[in-house]
Amino acid sequence: MxxxxxxxxxxxxxxxxxxxxxxxxxxxxxxxxxxxxxxxxxxxxxxxxxxxxxxxxxxxxxxxxxxxxxxxxxxxxxxxxxxxxxxxxxxxxxxxNEDYDPNTKIPAPQRVKQKNDLEFPYGDKEANDTIFSNVDYDQLQKGLDHAFSNNDVQKTRTVLVTHKNHIIGEKYLEGFTKDTPILGWSMTKSVLATLYGILEYQGKLDLNEPVLLNNWDKDDRKKITLNHLLRMQSGLAWDEDYTSISDVTRMLFMDADMTKAQGEKVAIAAPTEIWNYSSGTSNLLSGILRKRFKTHQEYINFPYKALIDKIGMSSMLIETDMKGNFVGSSYAWATTRDWAKFGLLYLNKGNWNGEQLFDASWVDYVSKPTLHSDGTYGGHFWLNANGKYPDVPRDLYSANGYQGQRVFIIPSKDLVVVRTGLAEDPDFDINLFLKNILAAIK
Known part of the structure; x- marks a missing residue:
């Protein structure tokens, strides 16, 4: 006993x-x-x-x-x-959280969604079948089918492949269609960065100017520029651990204003000395973006007016925090076709049906390897410069999100490939997936 x-x-x-x-x-x-x-x-x-x-x-x-x-x-x-x-x-x-005031009103975006009779990607009209002689469509279908095989493990939901601005293949899990919005998670970071590319093209900012937030002028943080933030090499402390109580989980699940957490961190290295992936940095950039507009309404409108509705991503929605800041690290939703349009904007070097949204050199900027990232990261985009995917061209760059959300851009093959789901490497083998798709392009 x-x-x-x-x-x-x-x-x-x-x-x-x-x-x-x-x-x-x-x-x-x-x-x-x-x-x-x-x-x-x-x-x-x-x-x-x-x-x-x-x-x-x-x-x-x-x-x-x-x-x-x-x-x-x-x-x-x-x-x-x-x-x-x-x-x-x-x-x-x-x-x-406990600070929520239901009487606080955040302005909704004033959107102008395009209405035209153009085919994808410049409109939403179903395109006529376009047969490319250099595409093995049977092999392409095998690649699509394989992405959904053993799907208790791979957990693929949608796949879409475009070649030369045309959809050449797409497939959807039961319960999902071309009209189903998908959460991009950290693919949102690439959307946020694009807004800075647009502002730079408009001559409204210099990426190499110091950011100079409050109190940053008192220490080494005064040297941090937008370029450093876009490349995740600011030298600011940040813990991106989703398995514990960390900087990123506190920010996403506790903070009313998600733009503040990173800016309040101390510098643990001088800019460019280290590379440290940080969702806090992306939300800091969202807060810096807000300060460039006179009113909150202008800030809320800007992503839609300058980018999202401009290229017909009508389904896209970027969620906000309690203070009305875009959660630029994590919370953009769009259909698979609209995520593909985002990739095509980059494949076409910022030109959308004759209109230049950002300078062609911006593509070189975001796809240039960042120091200390081992060739895996550029400017809020991920890279294959170090051959992480051995059977895929080294010029691939991509918007990546949690659980294997991906927009792959492969300029040398004139391809944009979108995959969404609930699993990533190793459960979903990205190299094999892309290898199967590429095998169809001669």
Missing amino acids: KILKRILLILSVLLIVAVYFNFPKLNFISGYASKNMASTVFITDRSAESVELNDNDVPLIKLADVETDGKSASASVFGLMERKAICNEGLGCTLV
Whole structure:
């Protein structure tokens, strides 16, 4: 009996210790579950049951109990640490905290969605079949089919391939169509960077000018430029660890204003001395962007007016934080075809149906390897300069997001390839996927 009591005492102590150290994580579990549920149901019109069984069926997150009411979702873990996400038209869904004031109004974007009779990509009219003599369509279909094989592991949802500005193949998992918006996660970073390319082309900024945020003039941070931020080489401290209570999880699931966290970090190295991938840096850039406009409405309108609606990405929506800042690190949604349009804008070096949105040299800028990134990163785009994908041309560059969201741009093959899903390397073999697609292009 004494032994049993001792065992129960030890187990009780271990349980108390486990709860003590993991209780703060419940904030992030509930936060992720409620935010992902609200956004997916509100933006894509998918069912809560589908989100629970698929999108939220990941370790820890699946512990959360989630309730929805159409324009919001609440989640808790065993009744503890309830979090809520609230949705608004044009702004998506926002995870709110105890500081949330429902009377605060964030302006919705004033959008002008194109209406024309043009074929993809310059319009939404279905294109006539275009047969390229250098494309092996049987091989292409095999490549598409393979991307969906063993899909309990690969978890592919959509794939689209364009060649010479034409869709030559696309495939969708049951429940997803060409009209289903997909969360790009960190592909949003590449969209955000493009806004800086547009402003530079318009002569409204110099990437090499110091940023000079408040208090940065007192130390080495006064040397940080937009270029350093776009290349993730500012030298600022940042912990991008999604498995723990870290800088990035605090920012995404606790902060009302996500643009501040990175700017408040100390410098641990001089600019260009280290490369450190940071979602905080992308949201800092979103905050810097906001300061370039006189009104909040102008800031909210800018991505849509200058880029998104300009190239007909009518489905795209970038969600905001509680203070109305675009979450440029993570929260852009768009259909697979609209993500492909984004890639085609880059493939065409910033020219969209005769209109130049950013200078052709911007493509060289974002696809140039950043010092200390081992050839894997440029300016808010990922690269294959070091041959990470050995069977793929080295000129490939891409917008990458969590769980294998990808927009691949391969200039030497005149290709843009989009893949979305819920798994990435090694469960989804990117090199093999692209190798299969490339085998179809002679």
